[in-house]
Amino acid sequence: MNTKSNSKKYPHPAVTVDVLIFTIDDNQLKVVLVKRGIPPFKDMWAIPGGFVRSDESLEQAATRELSEETGVSRVYLEQLYTFGDPKRDPRERVITVSYMALVPINKIKLSASTDVTEAKLFDTGKLPPLAFDHKKIFDYALKRLRAKIEYTNIVYSLLTPQFRLSQLQKVYEVVLQKKLDKRNFRKRMLSLDLLKSSGKKDFQGAHRPAMLYQFKKREVVFFV
Amino acid sequence: MNTKSNSKKYPHPAVTVDVLIFTIDDNQLKVVLVKRGIPPFKDMWAIPGGFVRSDESLEQAATRELSEETGVSRVYLEQLYTFGDPKRDPRERVITVSYMALVPINKIKLSASTDVTEAKLFDTGKLPPLAFDHKKIFDYALKRLRAKIEYTNIVYSLLTPQFRLSQLQKVYEVVLQKKLDKRNFRKRMLSLDLLKSSGKKDFQGAHRPAMLYQFKKREVVFFV
DNA sequence: TGAATAGTGTCTTTCAGACAATATGCC
DNA sequence: GGCATATTGTCTGAAAGACACTATTCA
Numbered sequence: 001m002n003t004k005s006n007s008k009k010y011p012h013p014a015v016t017v018d019v020l021i022f023t024i025d026d027n028q029l030k031v032v033l034v035k036r037g038i039p040p041f042k043d044m045w046a047i048p049g050g051f052v053r054s055d056e057s058l059e060q061a062a063t064r065e066l067s068e069e070t071g072v073s074r075v076y077l078e079q080l081y082t083f084g085d086p087k088r089d090p091r092e093r094v095i096t097v098s099y100m101a102l103v104p105i106n107k108i109k110l111s112a113s114t115d116v117t118e119a120k121l122f123d124t125g126k127l128p129p130l131a132f133d134h135k136k137i138f139d140y141a142l143k144r145l146r147a148k149i150e151y152t153n154i155v156y157s158l159l160t161p162q163f164r165l166s167q168l169q170k171v172y173e174v175v176l177q178k179k180l181d182k183r184n185f186r187k188r189m190l191s192l193d194l195l196k197s198s199g200k201k202d203f204q205g206a207h208r209p210a211m212l213y214q215f216k217k218r219e220v221v222f223f224v
Numbered sequence: 225m226n227t228k229s230n231s232k233k234y235p236h237p238a239v240t241v242d243v244l245i246f247t248i249d250d251n252q253l254k255v256v257l258v259k260r261g262i263p264p265f266k267d268m269w270a271i272p273g274g275f276v277r278s279d280e281s282l283e284q285a286a287t288r289e290l291s292e293e294t295g296v297s298r299v300y301l302e303q304l305y306t307f308g309d310p311k312r313d314p315r316e317r318v319i320t321v322s323y324m325a326l327v328p329i330n331k332i333k334l335s336a337s338t339d340v341t342e343a344k345l346f347d348t349g350k351l352p353p354l355a356f357d358h359k360k361i362f363d364y365a366l367k368r369l370r371a372k373i374e375y376t377n378i379v380y381s382l383l384t385p386q387f388r389l390s391q392l393q394k395v396y397e398v399v400l401q402k403k404l405d406k407r408n409f410r411k412r413m414l415s416l417d418l419l420k421s422s423g424k425k426d427f428q429g430a431h432r433p434a435m436l437y438q439f440k441k442r443e444v445v446f447f448v
Numbered sequence: 449t450g451a452a453t454a455g456t457g458t459c460t461t462t463c464a465g466a467c468a469a470t471a472t473g474c475c
Numbered sequence: 476g477g478c479a480t481a482t483t484g485t486c487t488g489a490a491a492g493a494c495a496c497t498a499t500t501c502a
Contacts, residue, residue, distance in 0.1 A: 009275075010238070010275040010276070010277060010278065011278050012236035012237060012238050012239065013236060013239055013276070013278075014234070014236050015236065015237055015239065015308075015319055051233075051234040052234070052237070052308065052319075053234060054234065054235050054237070054310065054317060055310055056310065057308060057309050057310060058306060058307075058308040058319070079305060079306065081303060082282060082303065082306045082321045083282075084239075084276065084281060084282040084321070085281050085282075086278065086279055086280065086281060093278060095239055095276075095282070095319075095321075097306050097308070097319075164480095164481085165481085165482090166480075166481075181465070181466075181467080182481090182482090183465095183466095183467080183468095183482090183483070183484080184464070184465060184466085186481095186482080186483085187464095187483095187484090188463090188464085191463095203473075203474090205473090205474075205479065205480075206473070206474035206475055206477095206478065206479060206480090207472075207473060207474070207478070207479035207480040207481075208471060208472035208473050208474090208479080208480055208481045208482080209472075209473060209474095209480090209481080210480075210481055210482090211481085211482090388453095388454085389454085389455090390453075390454075405492070405493075405494080406454090406455085406456095407455085407456070407457080407492095407493095407494085407495095408491070408492060408493085408494095410455080410456085411456095411457095411491095412490085412491080415490090427500075427501090429452065429453075429500085429501075430450095430451065430452060430453090430500065430501035430502055431451075431452040431453040431454075431499070431500055431501070432452080432453060432454045432455080432498060432499035432500050432501095433453090433454080433499075433500065434453075434454055434455090435454085435455090
């Protein structure tokens with residue numbers, strides 16, 4: 001901050017937050033994208049986001065965008081990385097702080113906002129071409145998500161409060177894109193001491209009912 | 225980015241980069257701080273940084289600040305986190321993107337720049353009070369550094385190209401603030417297959433000379 | 449030969465991963 | 476009884492951690 005007195009010498013860039021909203025739907029990892037209603041990249045899909053207002057923090061801005069886009073609050077939200085290449089937006093210099101949110105599908109109510117014609121969930125394996133450098137941002141987010149479910153309990157924010165262990169396993173499989181061994185998975189999950197049995201069972205379908213579990217804490221906990 | 229057409233409705237904040245420059249000196253983990261020559265927080269110590277210019281990327285800005293402050297280039301540099309609370313700078317809204325650089329002590333040439341009266345290395349265990357929210361930024365950086373040396377080879381950027389295993393161990397001990405077992409440390413480091421013997425020995429002091437090692441790659445590699 | 453650091457091996461414990469049979473409910 | 480999913484344990488190999496003695500150089 002050695003040059004702060006020279007503020008006026010340097011033009012101020014626009015600052016936005018972009019929020020990658022992940023959810024599990026139909027046994028797939030999906031992400032919310034919005035269709036741009038205006039140029040540039042009109043009619044292309046993009047990561048939802050918007051300007052940071054002068055009286056709000058970056059996290060508040062991300063929370064607001066998340067809520068505007070999906071009606072959801074009180075979910076897992078994490079700052080990822082800040083992208084600021086001078087030419088990433090053709091109109092003017094725009095620096096964007098990216099966030100990732102994890103949301104249970106049953107809470108999402110997609111709503112198109114002013115400059116957007118449509119908001120939709122996309123399978124992360126089948127994304128359309130994205131506007132700006134949003135593919136790069138998406139790739140970064142997915143990498144972070146995959147890394148982080150390995151050593152934290154953040155999946156609590158992708159599930160309903162109570163769930164079967166097989167559902168939990170499915171979330172891991174869908175995010176990591178690989179099959180896991182049922183016995184090893186359950187052994188490990190239970191040994192972490194982050195889950196507790198709800199006492200209730202899930203009678204559903206013509207088969208043995210499953211115990212419903214829940215996370216002891218619905219906040220970020222690092223494994224060991 | 226659903227509201228980008230409304231640019232003018234939102235005032236643009238100033239954007240700076242702050243760079244935490246870590247080095248190992250005198251068997252301690254140290255960080256470069258600069259003494260502020262102007263208000264606010266005049267005469268207090270701060271993390272070096274400055275405005276992002278309109279034609280440079282964030283990383284270029286960080287690289288430039290690093291070079292201006294220490295004369296160093298081509299070292300490990302990583303973006304950390306972006307701090308943007310509305311009131312973090314009392315003058316105007318300033319959003320800062322923090323970076324961490326790891327520099328071998330023998331490359332550092334501290335030079336005070338325009339708005340700074342002095343630049344100095346501080347033991348990370350004995351920091352003075354810091355300006356702005358810089359203590360928070362420092363804490364974040366130190367946490368990241370400690371985490372990251374556990375699973376990457378980034379210490380290559382804190383050492384001279386060739387080093388004794390005991391020096392390498394000392395770096396880990398100083399960063400992690402704990403003693404390590406010599407046999408286990410060497411066993412693990414060598415088993416990672418990231419080091420190679422230089423063939424040369426370090427004759428120094430009245431004792432058995434040590435083999436000098438070097439990293440096979442002087443770029444980031446994740447363990448396993 | 450004494451001081452100082454370099455260099456080395458074994459045992460135990462823990463954790464990850466491979467692997468298949470029985471249990472329970474519904475129809 | 477048949478179907479579908481839930482639930483459970485053992486063995487093996489790899490890695491981490493505890494732990495102490497010998498080797499080499501210089502003064």
